[in-house]
Amino acid sequence: MSNALQIKNDEAIISHSERPQQTTQTPKDRLFTKYHALCEWFGMDGCKESQLYFFGTFLAPIILFTITYMMGGVYYGF
Numbered sequence: 001m002s003n004a005l006q007i008k009n010d011e012a013i014i015s016h017s018e019r020p021q022q023t024t025q026t027p028k029d030r031l032f033t034k035y036h037a038l039c040e041w042f043g044m045d046g047c048k049e050s051q052l053y054f055f056g057t058f059l060a061p062i063i064l065f066t067i068t069y070m071m072g073g074v075y076y077g078f
Helices: 027-042 048-076
Strands: none
Touching: none
């Protein structure tokens, strides 16, 4: 029974799929690709005002927290 599935040639039973050759992308291109995919997924790919409101809600608290942290560090020492 051990030789029931013996292969006579050097080919594998399951062929290995070739990975498609991808062109190298710069980090900027990858960022724009992800940005456009996110905007398309949320349905705001053509509306700049919606993009500003959506991404602004994330950016504004980060900026305010950073400014507050820096001011506290300057006034009271890091």
